[in-house]
Amino acid sequence: MTGMSKLLEPVFDAVKARNPNEPEFIQATEEILHSLGPVVEAEGGEKYIDVAKAIFEPERVVQFRVSWYDDDGKLHVNRGFRVQMNSAIGPYKGGLRLHPTVNLSILKFLATEQVLKNAVTTLPLGGGKGGSDFNPKGRSEAEIRRFCQAFMGELYRHIGPDTDVPAGDIGVSGREVGYMFGAYKKITNRFQGILTGKGPTFGGSLIRPESTGYGLVFFVRQMYQAKGDTLEGKTVIISGSGNVAQYATEQVNKQGGKVVALSDSKGVLVDEAGITDKKLAEVMDIKNSRRTSLREYMEKFPDAKWTDFSEQYDDEEDKCNPIWQLKCDVALPCATQNELNAAGAQALVDNGVTIVAEGANMPSTPGAIEVLRKAKVAFGPGKASNAGGVATSGLEMAQNSQRMAWTAKKVEEELDGIMTRIHADCVSTSKQYSTDDYVDYPLGANITGFLKVAEAMLAQGLA
Numbered sequence: 001m002t003g004m005s006k007l008l009e010p011v012f013d014a015v016k017a018r019n020p021n022e023p024e025f026i027q028a029t030e031e032i033l034h035s036l037g038p039v040v041e042a043e044g045g046e047k048y049i050d051v052a053k054a055i056f057e058p059e060r061v062v063q064f065r066v067s068w069y070d071d072d073g074k075l076h077v078n079r080g081f082r083v084q085m086n087s088a089i090g091p092y093k094g095g096l097r098l099h100p101t102v103n104l105s106i107l108k109f110l111a112t113e114q115v116l117k118n119a120v121t122t123l124p125l126g127g128g129k130g131g132s133d134f135n136p137k138g139r140s141e142a143e144i145r146r147f148c149q150a151f152m153g154e155l156y157r158h159i160g161p162d163t164d165v166p167a168g169d170i171g172v173s174g175r176e177v178g179y180m181f182g183a184y185k186k187i188t189n190r191f192q193g194i195l196t197g198k199g200p201t202f203g204g205s206l207i208r209p210e211s212t213g214y215g216l217v218f219f220v221r222q223m224y225q226a227k228g229d230t231l232e233g234k235t236v237i238i239s240g241s242g243n244v245a246q247y248a249t250e251q252v253n254k255q256g257g258k259v260v261a262l263s264d265s266k267g268v269l270v271d272e273a274g275i276t277d278k279k280l281a282e283v284m285d286i287k288n289s290r291r292t293s294l295r296e297y298m299e300k301f302p303d304a305k306w307t308d309f310s311e312q313y314d315d316e317e318d319k320c321n322p323i324w325q326l327k328c329d330v331a332l333p334c335a336t337q338n339e340l341n342a343a344g345a346q347a348l349v350d351n352g353v354t355i356v357a358e359g360a361n362m363p364s365t366p367g368a369i370e371v372l373r374k375a376k377v378a379f380g381p382g383k384a385s386n387a388g389g390v391a392t393s394g395l396e397m398a399q400n401s402q403r404m405a406w407t408a409k410k411v412e413e414e415l416d417g418i419m420t421r422i423h424a425d426c427v428s429t430s431k432q433y434s435t436d437d438y439v440d441y442p443l444g445a446n447i448t449g450f451l452k453v454a455e456a457m458l459a460q461g462l463a
């Protein structure tokens with residue numbers, strides 16, 4: 001990474017001083033600020049320093065108690081949050097995460113990424129993120145329902161179709177969105193598009209469940225096209241096995257690529273023969289219905305190989321998650337933040353990777369990005385490559401406003417068009433602001449998103 005512009009160092013120092021215990025938020029902020037040097041240093045760029053001072057401070061943060069009873073009648077108290085980061089270009093928009101690691105640092109980094117991501121979609125969407133430190137693992141259907149109802153018992157005051165429209169993220173799928181939607185309707189007596197990712201019988205858009213994974217692979221197709229190549233016959237590894245990983249696998253199969261590995265928080269699954277659609281149906285059954293470990297794949301397909309994680313790799317720059325040691329043409333990190341470190345990126349480079357594109361939010365550490373950039377590996381940052389999910393949420397909002405439901409074909413074509421435009425904007429912005437011929441997708445996405453939000457903030461008096 002090039003050094004940060006001297007003009008932006010005081011902005012970054014202020015963010016660090018104000019948020020001392022928020023490493024993920026500081027990481028996301030630093031990554032963005034690194035890209036903005038050419039913008040603030042250009043003639044007339046001083047006004048963007050004021051924008052940078054404001055944009056990393058959330059417009060509003062709501063924190064609340066979520067009390068619920070388990071199946072044995074025991075009380076549990078969790079913490080709920082909604083970070084309403086920026087509404088300059090539209091209502092706050094972004095997912096809800098249910099995971100025991102959820103805290104303000106994680107949600108503020110996610111909300112910050114969301115602001116620029118939503119801007120690069122070109123749709124009128126502000127940015128936000130929320131969730132709770134509730135752990136859904138091992139909870140019964142009734143406990144999940146009670147938690148979601150309790151969570152919405154407070155969140156309903158802070159959202160609305162023109163105010164803030166949450167959706168899913170880790171631990172929140174169509175099931176949880178449905179329970180939350182039902183709770184909102186019961187409390188307010190209003191049937192409104194206050195969440196996206198809803199079921200298709202009550203206002204959900206077709207293709208929203210598929211859209212993040214599909215959009216990611218559409219983006220990769222554009223990255224290949226820029227190199228005069230295609231995904232046909234390419235070997236792909238995908239970390240995670242949740243919503244994004246599943247539909248990325250499905251779309252890689254459609255494009256003629258071969259996915260040879262998936263993972264979960266317990267370990268890595270390698271199937272050299274390729275995770276075909278039939279095998280993917282088993283992954284979906286394990287993860288979405290049985291809700292257990294991917295290890296169970298081995299019972300049906302014993303020729304595959306399972307490796308248990310013996311340790312956590314997140315913070316150790318010298319060791320890496322074994323999934324990155326596999327030989328592949330394309331790597332798609334689709335699980336969680338900071339899952340691909342410098343050692344993992346180096347292993348990918350040593351094994352000849354050509355494209356790395358993020359399905360997850362900030363899965364690559366700064367060290368990993370530096371390794372990929374030095375090796376001139378094409379690198380798609382999440383705020384561009386995984387924007388298909390929120391873009392399709394924007395399309396769901398449009399359908400709700402119209403009281404219409406579009407066909408799957410129409411939504412998929414719109415999604416493909418949006419991903420193609422995002423790719424083109426990243427390339428042209430990178431060409432405009434970067435000094436070498438390497439397409440710097442993070443620079444392109446950060447500047448494209450920032451300028452759109454900045455112009456709106458300036459026009460509105462930086463309020």
Ligand SMILES: NC(=O)C1=CN([C@@H]2O[C@H](COP(=O)(O)OP(=O)(O)OC[C@H]3O[C@@H](n4cnc5c(N)ncnc54)[C@H](O)[C@@H]3O)[C@@H](O)[C@H]2O)C=CC1
Binds near residue numbers: 245389
């Ligand atoms: N669902 C969506 O529309 C979008 C999701 N994302 C991002 O994609 C990532 C995955 O989200 P979803 O697939 O929606 O969630 P999910 O809840 O469906 O799946 C999460 C996946 O991550 C894995 N995972 C979690 N912690 C892990 C760890 N420590 N090590 C290895 N694997 C781990 C889980 O096993 C699971 O496979 C997240 O970073 C999320 O923020 C980004 C854009 C949109």
Ligand SMILES: O=C(O)CCC(=O)C(=O)O
Binds near residue numbers: 117166196387390393
């Ligand atoms: O669809 C949405 O509103 C949220 C998607 C999301 O959380 C993300 O892009 O990270």
